[in-house]
Amino acid sequence: MFPKGTGHTMFEITVKSEVLRNVFSILTPITGEIKLVADKDGWRVRAVDPAHVAMVDLELSYGAFEDYNVEPLELGLNVERLLDHLKSAKADEEIMMKLDQDNRMIVSMSNLTLKFPLVDSSGFSDPKVPNLSLPVSLKLNSAELQKGLKASQSISDYLTFNCTEDKLVITSTEDLSSMTLELKKGSEYIEEKFEGTAKSSFSLDYFSQLMKGVGTNRDIMLHIGNSYPLKIEFEFSDGLGKVRYLLAPRIESA
Amino acid sequence: MAYPYCSECKGTKAMCGQDHCPLLADVRGRASLPKLSGRSLQGPSPPSVFVGRFGYPRITIGPLASPAPLPMAERLEDPSFLNALGLEEVYSIRSSLVRGRSRLDVRTAKADPLGGSEPLMEVEDRLGIGKRRILSSIQEMSMSSRSMDAEMISRKDLKVMAPIPSLDMIMMPMGPSIDMLTLKVIDNPRIPRPVDRAVSDTDMIANEGVLELYREGIREEHISRLFSVGLLGGGRRRRLVPTRWSITAVDDTLSKQLKERALGLTPLDCYHLYSCSSFGNHFLIALYPPPFRFEMAEQWQKGSLWGEGDVIHDWEGPRGRTGYADAITGAYYAARLSTVDHLLSIGRNAGATVIRWITDEYWAPLGVWVIREALRKAFLTPPRLFNDRASLIQAIDASCGIRNWRRSTRFLGPLEDMTLDRYI
Numbered sequence: 001m002f003p004k005g006t007g008h009t010m011f012e013i014t015v016k017s018e019v020l021r022n023v024f025s026i027l028t029p030i031t032g033e034i035k036l037v038a039d040k041d042g043w044r045v046r047a048v049d050p051a052h053v054a055m056v057d058l059e060l061s062y063g064a065f066e067d068y069n070v071e072p073l074e075l076g077l078n079v080e081r082l083l084d085h086l087k088s089a090k091a092d093e094e095i096m097m098k099l100d101q102d103n104r105m106i107v108s109m110s111n112l113t114l115k116f117p118l119v120d121s122s123g124f125s126d127p128k129v130p131n132l133s134l135p136v137s138l139k140l141n142s143a144e145l146q147k148g149l150k151a152s153q154s155i156s157d158y159l160t161f162n163c164t165e166d167k168l169v170i171t172s173t174e175d176l177s178s179m180t181l182e183l184k185k186g187s188e189y190i191e192e193k194f195e196g197t198a199k200s201s202f203s204l205d206y207f208s209q210l211m212k213g214v215g216t217n218r219d220i221m222l223h224i225g226n227s228y229p230l231k232i233e234f235e236f237s238d239g240l241g242k243v244r245y246l247l248a249p250r251i252e253s254a
Numbered sequence: 255m256a257y258p259y260c261s262e263c264k265g266t267k268a269m270c271g272q273d274h275c276p277l278l279a280d281v282r283g284r285a286s287l288p289k290l291s292g293r294s295l296q297g298p299s300p301p302s303v304f305v306g307r308f309g310y311p312r313i314t315i316g317p318l319a320s321p322a323p324l325p326m327a328e329r330l331e332d333p334s335f336l337n338a339l340g341l342e343e344v345y346s347i348r349s350s351l352v353r354g355r356s357r358l359d360v361r362t363a364k365a366d367p368l369g370g371s372e373p374l375m376e377v378e379d380r381l382g383i384g385k386r387r388i389l390s391s392i393q394e395m396s397m398s399s400r401s402m403d404a405e406m407i408s409r410k411d412l413k414v415m416a417p418i419p420s421l422d423m424i425m426m427p428m429g430p431s432i433d434m435l436t437l438k439v440i441d442n443p444r445i446p447r448p449v450d451r452a453v454s455d456t457d458m459i460a461n462e463g464v465l466e467l468y469r470e471g472i473r474e475e476h477i478s479r480l481f482s483v484g485l486l487g488g489g490r491r492r493r494l495v496p497t498r499w500s501i502t503a504v505d506d507t508l509s510k511q512l513k514e515r516a517l518g519l520t521p522l523d524c525y526h527l528y529s530c531s532s533f534g535n536h537f538l539i540a541l542y543p544p545p546f547r548f549e550m551a552e553q554w555q556k557g558s559l560w561g562e563g564d565v566i567h568d569w570e571g572p573r574g575r576t577g578y579a580d581a582i583t584g585a586y587y588a589a590r591l592s593t594v595d596h597l598l599s600i601g602r603n604a605g606a607t608v609i610r611w612i613t614d615e616y617w618a619p620l621g622v623w624v625i626r627e628a629l630r631k632a633f634l635t636p637p638r639l640f641n642d643r644a645s646l647i648q649a650i651d652a653s654c655g656i657r658n659w660r661r662s663t664r665f666l667g668p669l670e671d672m673t674l675d676r677y678i
Contacts, residue, residue, distance in 0.1 A: 050517045051545040051572030052673040130677035157571070158669060201669055205571050229677055248545075248676070250669040253643050 011038065011075070011099040014067035017089035017109065022236045023060060024083040026243055029209040030056045032080035035121040039072040048127040054206050055127060056213070057244040064240035066094060076121030077105070085114060130246065132231060134223040136163045136198040140189035142211065142218045142234075145170070148181030149208055155179050158250055160201040161224050165194065168224075172204065189222075198224040201250045210245050227251040256561025261554035262581060264423045264619075277559060278421050281618045285349040285419045287430055288321050290412035295319065295352055295432065296405040296440070298327035301395040304353050304420075304428060305482045307496035311361065315483070315494060316354030316388075316434050317395055319404045324350075327401035331426065331475050333623040337631075341533045345618045348427040349419045354406040354434035356388050360494040363389070363484020384436060389483075391437045396483045397453060398443030399476065405438040424498045424584035426621040448472055453480065456489030461507045463487060468508055474591075474626065478504040498584075501622060505587035509594045510574070516597040517546055521675065522604035524639055525646040529653065530632030534558065534615025536655050537628055539593065540607045540646055540666065541637070545572040545673045547605040548593065550579075550586050551662045555655070557614025567662040572671070585610070588622040592629035599633075605665055611655035643670065 023043070027034055030049045037044045042061040048054070062068040089095060089109045096108045100115070107114045152159060152172035156179075162169045168189060170181040185191050207230075214220055214234060223231035232245040256277060257270055265275035302318040320327060329335040330351065336344050362385075395402055412432055420428040448470035452463045463486040467477050477486075482500035484492040495503065526541040549569035554560040568579035568586050579586035589608045597604055610625070640646045647666055650659065665671065 048674065049572075050514065052517075052675050053545050053572050053671070055674055128678045130674055132677065157664065203571060203671065205573055209573075229672075229674060246674055248672040248674045250671050252668055253670040 009073045009099065010069055010071040011073060011097070012067070012069040013065050013098075014094050014096050015065045016091070017086055017093045017095050018091040019060070019064050019237050019241070020095055021083065021086050021089075021091075022241065023058065024079045024086065025215075026058060026213045026236070027056060027079045028083055029213040030054055030245075033076065033078050033119050033124075035124040035126075036075045036077055037073075038070045038075065040070065042068075046127050046129065049206075053203065053248045054210060055129065055246040057129060057246075059242045060237070061240045064237045074121055075099075075105070076119030076124065078116075078119050081116075082107070088112070130229065132223070132225065132229055132246070134198070134225040134228060134231060135193070135195040136224045137191075137193035138163070138168060138189045138222045138224075139192055140183065140220065140222065142214045142220050143216055144183055144188050145181075145211060146216060148172075148179060149204075149211060151181075152179040152204060153208075157204050158201050159204050159207055160199065161230070162197075162199045163194075163224050164197050192221065198226055198228075200224055200227050200230060201252075202230055202247055203250060206247055210247060213243075213245065256563075258561075258563055260560035261552075261563030262566055264560065264583065265421070266423075266583075277561075278619075281421060281559070282419050284345075284618070285427075285429075286346045287419065288350050288352060290321055290352065290430075290432070292413075293409070293411060294405060294407045295321050295354075295412060297321050297403065298324050298401045299351075299395060299404050300327055300329070300331040301398050301402050301404075301443075301479075302331045302351060302426075303392050303396050303479055303483055303497075304425075305494050305497045305500070306355075307498055309357075310496065312357055312359055313494060313496060314355040314357050315392060316356055316431075317392055317404050317406070317437065318351040318353050318428055319406065320350050321352055322350070324401075332473075333475065333627045336426075336620075336623070337532065337627045341615065341618060341620065344533075344620055345427055349429045351429045352406075353420065353428050353431040354404075354437060355431050356385065356434045356437070358385060358389060358494060360484075363492045363494045364490055388434070388437045391439045393483050393485055394439055394443055396479045396485060397445045397449050399446050399449075400444045402443060403440035405440060406432065406434045407436045407438075408432050409435050421619055422498060422621070423619045424501050424622050426623065427618065446470075446472060449476070449480065453485045456492075458486075458488070460487030460491075461511065464504055464507050465511050474501075474504055474508070475623070502584045502587050505584070505591045505622070505626070509587060509591040512591075512594045512598060513546065513574070516594055516603050519597065519601050519603040521673070522602040524641055525643060526604075526637035526639060527646060527649055528632040528635065528637045530628050530635075532628035532631065533620060533624055534613045534617075535624060535628055536611050536613065537625075537632055538609045538650055538654055539629060539632055540609075540650060541593075541597075541602075541604040542606075542643065542646065542665070544603045544605060544675075545671055546603055547571055547665050547671065548590050548608075549606075549664050550582055550589050550608040550610065551656065551659060552582055552585070552610040552612070553656045554612045555614070558612040558616050559619060560612075565656055565658070565662045567664075569664045571664075584622040585625045588626040589629055592626050592633065595630075596633040605671070607663055607666055609650070609654055609656060609659055613655075 156174035
């Protein structure tokens with residue numbers, strides 16, 4: 001196992017603020033505190049939300065950093081707070097993160113320096129990642145989904161994804177109101193895999209949270225099954241960062 | 255005359271356009287009230303205090319005391335005792351407690367161990383020595399776990415006071431109120447050690463203090479009493495909090511914090527159904543496999559306090575809720591606390607649906623402790639167990655007093671929430 005960040009482990013990186021902001025804003029929809037696993041190849045974070053409904057698996061290669069000097073270790077970080085601090089930094093500003101002798105994290109951005117203790121990560125379990133094989137994979141821009149999301153907020157608390165051969169229909173229904181968003185193959189999305197129709201429903205609240213993490217204009221890969229979890233994959237920072245979100249479904253019960 | 259929306263208003267929103275709820279006025283008329291005379295009132299207090307919400311931040315505050323000797327004064331604020339009585343008895347025994355009233359600014363409760371803060375001085379300067387004494391007497395009473403005798407002296411003859419008892423869905427009933435010029439506490443308080451610790455810790459935020467006290471076995475009534483008289487929380491942030499708000503605040507913060515722990519427990523892998531009745535309040539409580547969710551549906555039926563109303567519903571998904579449970583209000587938080595408590599005691603994480611219907615036996619509101627205690631009682635009996643969701647739903651169909659309850663459930667409807675754990 002990695003040393004738990006005790007003693008003095010080397011952790012010193014410099015990175016553009018935009019990259020960090022991406023990382024933290026992808027993680028915060030799932031949880032406010034994370035365990036960061038770092039080694040010479042880069043960062044990895046796996047986290048599940050407190051209710052075990054959604055999960056994130058994020059990798060960031062060392063190539064995304066300006067300067068990367070890290071021995072293998074695990075760090076407990078409050079990403080919510082970090083994200084807050086980063087708001088004051090410009091996109092291309094360089095941020096330095098460093099672990100000091102007392103195991104405190106030092107974050108410096110231009111003439112501002114922050115020091116804070118690590119979060120105790122010993123209680124964080126390593127979430128098991130379900131191995132899913134999903135019959136449908138589509139590539140699309142997140143903007144296509146955003147407008148449907150916005151419209152359904154006032155209608156219901158869930159979304160149903162229904163993918164047939166040539167279109168993906170997203171609906172949200174309650175009583176007499178409904179929202180239908182129709183996306184066509186070839187125009188709004190590109191089909192990567194189609195092994196038969198797929199239909200699943202998800203909590204709107206969770207899905208909107210994940211879409212906050214995805215951002216408004218990003219190419220994503222959507223994997224859909226039949227009453228099965230949803231998988232959203234995308235890249236950031238020129239492909240040096242990779243993200244996988246999983247979301248548990250709401251299934252029709254007998 | 256009850257309107258369909260009375261159950262949603264519950265005497266607080268003036269939805270019928272009348273300032274004073276006519277239904278509550280009718281119930282008030284049925285109280286047997288204590289006879290008062292002279293300018294002073296001396297007698298035992300459970301202890302009990304009341305902080306009003308009208309005129310906020312300049313509210314009225316005062317203790318509740320009985321003008322006649324009461325052998326079990328101590329138990330008049332103890333739900334487990336009140337729960338064993340009939341509704342009539344609870345109502346009349348609580349109506350015998352006379353409430354003193356003195357006007358204070360909520361910021362008066364600021365405690366600054368270092369002294370010398372500007373705004374605090376300002377508030378205190380305007381505060382006469384008499385008022386300061388009243389507040390410290392009330393705070394002293396609030397800390398006590400045993401009943402204390404108090405003496406209230408009014409400016410006017412008490413006989414001419416309007417004998418109106420206070421009624422509310424959230425608080426316990428109270429007798430008539432009198433304007434209070436001075437307040438003297440006669441006995442010494444008995445202060446439980448955890449209370450002393452929490453009150454003197456002016457660095458601990460209120461949420462932590464509340465949880466700490468609860469874990470030490472201090473009852474909610476005592477905690478919300480301390481909270482309402484501004485004895486919990488960081489010193490400079492202490493405030494007087496209207497009793498009505500403080501009860502819900504304590505239920506809310508406790509259940510929120512305890513829920514975080516329940517999330518990490520073993521998932522419930524079957525379906526539980528509990529039931530219970532109390533003062534004409536009937537309950538069914540269903541527990542089912544995670545994710546954690548909570549919902550409550552309630553219906554006031556023919557002959558109940560608010561007459562026949564629609565089914566009202568409040569809920570929260572696994573991510574919790576941020577807004578106030580507008581429809582059901584305080585009862586929602588009381589039910590959530592008892593439910594989460596139960597999850598911790600059986601060591602299981604689960605979702606829950608609480609269904610409450612209220613019949614004609616419940617003609618006077620007694621406060622949300624009725625819900626808290628009823629659920630506790632329900633959880634003491636072994637549940638009916640089911641292996642599948644369909645059988646649970648059938649069992650609810652068979653015993654539920656709300657026809658069409660299925661229309662107002664989010665979690666026992668056609669869609670069932672899953673967790674990712676089920677795909678590993």
